[in-house]
Amino acid sequence: xxxxxxxxxxxxxxxxxxxxxxxxxxxxxxxxxxxxxxxxxxxxxxxxxxxxxxxxxxxxxxxxxxxxxxxxxxxxxxxxxxxxxxxxxxxxxxxxxxxxxxxxxxxxxxxxxxxxxxxxxxxxxxxxxxxxxxxxxxxxxxxxxxxxxxxxxxxxxxxxxxxxxxxxxxxxxxxxxxxxxxxxxxxxxxxxxxxxxxxxxxxxxxxxx
Amino acid sequence: xxxxxxxxxxxxxxxxxxxxxxxxxxxxxxxxxxxxxxxxxxxxxxxxxxxxxxxxxxxxxxxxxxxxxxxxxxxxxxxxxxxxxxxxxxxxxxxxxxxxxxxxxxxxxxxxxxxxxxxxxxxxxxxxxxxxxxxxxxxxxxxxxxxxxxxxxxxxxxxxxxxxxxxxxxxxxxxxxxxxxxxxxxxxxxxxxxxxxxxxxxxxxxxxxxxxxxxxxxxxxxxxxxxxxxxxxxxxxxxxxxxxxxxxxxxxxxxxxxxxxxxxxxxxxxxxxxxxxxxxxxxxxxxxxxxxxxxxxxxxxxxxx
Numbered sequence: 278x279x280x281x282x283x284x285x286x287x288x289x290x291x292x293x294x295x296x297x298x299x300x301x302x303x304x305x306x307x308x309x310x311x312x313x314x315x316x317x318x319x320x321x322x323x324x325x326x327x328x329x330x331x332x333x334x335x336x337x338x339x340x341x342x343x344x345x346x347x348x349x350x351x352x353x354x355x356x357x358x359x360x361x362x363x364x365x366x367x368x369x370x371x372x373x374x375x376x377x378x379x380x381x382x383x384x385x386x387x388x389x390x391x392x393x394x395x396x397x398x399x400x401x402x403x404x405x406x407x408x409x410x411x412x413x414x415x416x417x418x419x420x421x422x423x424x425x426x427x428x429x430x431x432x433x434x435x436x437x438x439x440x441x442x443x444x445x446x447x448x449x450x451x452x453x454x455x456x457x458x459x460x461x462x463x464x465x466x467x468x469x470x471x472x473x474x475x476x477x478x479x480x481x482x483x484x485x486x
Numbered sequence: 487x488x489x490x491x492x493x494x495x496x497x498x499x500x501x502x503x504x505x506x507x508x509x510x511x512x513x514x515x516x517x518x519x520x521x522x523x524x525x526x527x528x529x530x531x532x533x534x535x536x537x538x539x540x541x542x543x544x545x546x547x548x549x550x551x552x553x554x555x556x557x558x559x560x561x562x563x564x565x566x567x568x569x570x571x572x573x574x575x576x577x578x579x580x581x582x583x584x585x586x587x588x589x590x591x592x593x594x595x596x597x598x599x600x601x602x603x604x605x606x607x608x609x610x611x612x613x614x615x616x617x618x619x620x621x622x623x624x625x626x627x628x629x630x631x632x633x634x635x636x637x638x639x640x641x642x643x644x645x646x647x648x649x650x651x652x653x654x655x656x657x658x659x660x661x662x663x664x665x666x667x668x669x670x671x672x673x674x675x676x677x678x679x680x681x682x683x684x685x686x687x688x689x690x691x692x693x694x695x696x697x698x699x700x701x702x703x704x705x706x707x708x709x710x711x712x713x714x715x716x717x718x719x720x721x722x723x724x725x726x727x728x729x730x731x732x733x734x735x736x737x738x739x740x741x742x743x744x745x746x747x748x749x750x751x752x753x754x755x756x757x758x759x760x761x762x763x764x765x766x767x768x769x770x771x772x773x774x775x776x777x778x779x780x781x782x783x784x785x786x787x788x789x790x791x
Contacts, residue, residue, distance in 0.1 A: 306543055325689040329701055357701065360535045361689035362649035366663050375650075382539045399697040400539035407537060407549070411530040413499035422697060441734050444776045445504070452503040460528045464600035465552060469541070472548040472596035479592075 297346040304480065305380035307373035314338045320364035320374045330354045334364060334374045350390040355381045356397075398425040408466055411459030416451055491620060493566035493611075494557045495523035496576060498726075499531050500569055505726035507771035511755035512568050512613060514769035518629045518762055519621045523566065526557045532575035535646075535693045544592055550579035551593040554610075555602040568613035568755075570646035570725040577610040581656050612647060614724050614754075615658035618668050626675040631763035633677025634785055639757070640683040640713035640721045641669035644690060644728040663687065672754045673722060676761035681716045685709050690731040699735055706732055707739045710747050719781045721751045729753060733776050750779035760786045 301308045314335075321333030332340065332354045340349050349355075355378050364374040385391045386400075402421035406414045419438075424431030435442075445451040459465060501509035516523055530552055531537070538546040553576060557565050565580075567573050582589040583606035594603055617626070643666050651657030652666065661668050664687060670680035688709055691702030709732055713721045723729050733751040740747055752775060759770035766786035767773045 325705055326691070326694070326702065357694065359645075359689050359692045359694045359702065359705075361645040361692070362663075363645075363689075365650045366653070379538055380543060383543055386539055387542070395698045396536065396694070397539055399693070400536040400541075403534070403536050404540035407531045407533065407541070412502070413531045413534065415499070415503045419696075440737065444734070448774045448776050450504050450506055450774055450776075457499075457502050459530050461600070464602075465530055465549075467599040468548050468552055468596050468602070469545045471599035472545040472592075473542060475592055475595055476542050476544045 292347055293344040294346045295344040297344045297349070298342050301341050301377075301381075305377055305384065307376045308380060310370065310372040311338050311341055311377065313370040314342075314372055315370060317369060319367050319369060320372075323363040323367050325361055325363065326357050326359055329357050334378065337378075338372075347390075349381065350385040350388060354378065355385060356391070356394050398422055401425065406456070408469060409458075409462070410456045411462045411465045412457050414452065414456040416453075417456060490517070490520040490522045492522040492524060492563050493616070494560055494563045494608075495525045496529055496532075496553060496557070496565055496567040496572055497525065498529075498567060498569040498572035499534075500726040500730075504730050505569070505753075507774035508568055508726055508729070508753045508755060510771040510774070511753060511759045511769060514764055515629075515755055515758045515762055519617070519625060521566075521616065521621065524560065524563070526553055526565070527560065528556065529553050532572045534571045534575070544596065546575075547579045547582070547589065547593055548596040550576045551583070551597050551604055552600070552602060554580060554583075554608060555597055555604040558604055558608055562608065564616075565608055565610045566613055566616055567610070568724070568726075570612075570644065571727065573610070573612045574646045574651075577612075577651060577657070580606065580608060580610045611658055614647060614668055614672075615652075615660045617672070618660045619658055623671055623675050626672065626758070629758075630675065630677055630761045632761055632785065632788060634757060634761050634782070635677055637678040637757075637781055637785060638681055638717055638719045639673045639678045640681050640716055640718035641673055641686060642683065642688075642709060642713070642721050642723045642728060642732065642751075643669050643686050644723060644725040645687060645692070647724050648687060669722065669724065669754060673757065676757045678757065678761075681713075681718055683712060683716055683718075685712050690728045692727060692731075695731045695735065696727075699738060703735060703739050703742055706735050707743055707745070710736060710739065710749060711745070714747060714749055718749065720779050721749060722754050722757055723751060724754055736777070748777055750775055750777040750782070752779050752782065757782070 318335045321335040332352050337354050358378045391397045399422045402418045423434040533546040533549045648663045648666050652661050652663045673680040691705045695702040736747045756770045
């Protein structure tokens, strides 16, 4: 009799993917250094927003090594990072913690784990401006971000932040008129499209988790 | 004093909107300090701290790649930027291109789509590091004709201006990332008083504060509160996003925590412009602060014209 047939994981058990750690080591920038993590907790202890983190980097790195792909890519730790780099400069093993969290955020979006995350929405609005104009139009990025929550919510957020917006206009720090754009916007788009193509090609070659 | 030194200047997107007062004041004081700025022709956004999420890691790096390739076409002068995020991205990608063959190859393959290439032979520097290492405090002091006597300043450096690169050879090795002194040195060179200020390198929440301030208002409160408690007239900072977050959310903090904060937040370069006897608005751009820096405005009026 096949013993493994009776030891299938019960429904609802956490899914583990032991290839995940290897994939992160290879594909997330700086990810190979996760294997050096000695779980000292300097990163999580240095985090200014640690109380808002469900896991914190220390625990997240252990979860990566345990292959807890879903739990890692749905963790709010990768979204709440403010990129202050305290953990990076303090890590006794020189693990680029912030950069790894950035890489995981990118992967989480690519794999569809984070469609509703504020950071993902904000980044989408931001990237629109970058690819369209070659520059960040703060006013349009903010508006696109607010309205990514729908018309009503967009209006609500807009009104809530109207006092700030008006003060920005008054102090002439909100650009009015047509967006600033680079002359070589088409060239820039070609570069970005090529970069995306290279990334997809290399990811295909190097395998997905 | 020697002749001016020329740098290739990357102003960044905030220079055209939320941080025009940094751009204006820096361009105003630069010639007095022997800094000649030549803008990167047709520069683009660096991707800031969020571009990689939607755009991907390599496209984000390619943004800086294009700026660096354009800068190199203009010569081999050091690239100078005053924005923390621009510095972090541009310097970070530059170092990767220098040290990592794979990154160099992939970025150049992408740049090839627009007929561009970059070998990694430029140096990218933060404006503050240039002020410390190339200009020096003595030269800053020599330009002061209107010392900011009596002005109490809380020097707030923030994160990305010094982390993670400040204490590295590649980052110009000009200060530490936990107890940086350059900002207080600038303040005192201008004749103002640099207060003891604990949250010097605390985090304002960065871009998380921009899209989800509910998560980070308590971080900004700490920064403002310590300055007020220390008796500061103004908070001074080198970072565009710090300046904006710490200034524009004071009303929201007051509402949430029942406080009564209304303290101006200025750039070090605005302090310098006033101390150098330059025009309050045309050069120091004091009219572009949401919270008017009254004491600084008063000091600017004293200027012998």
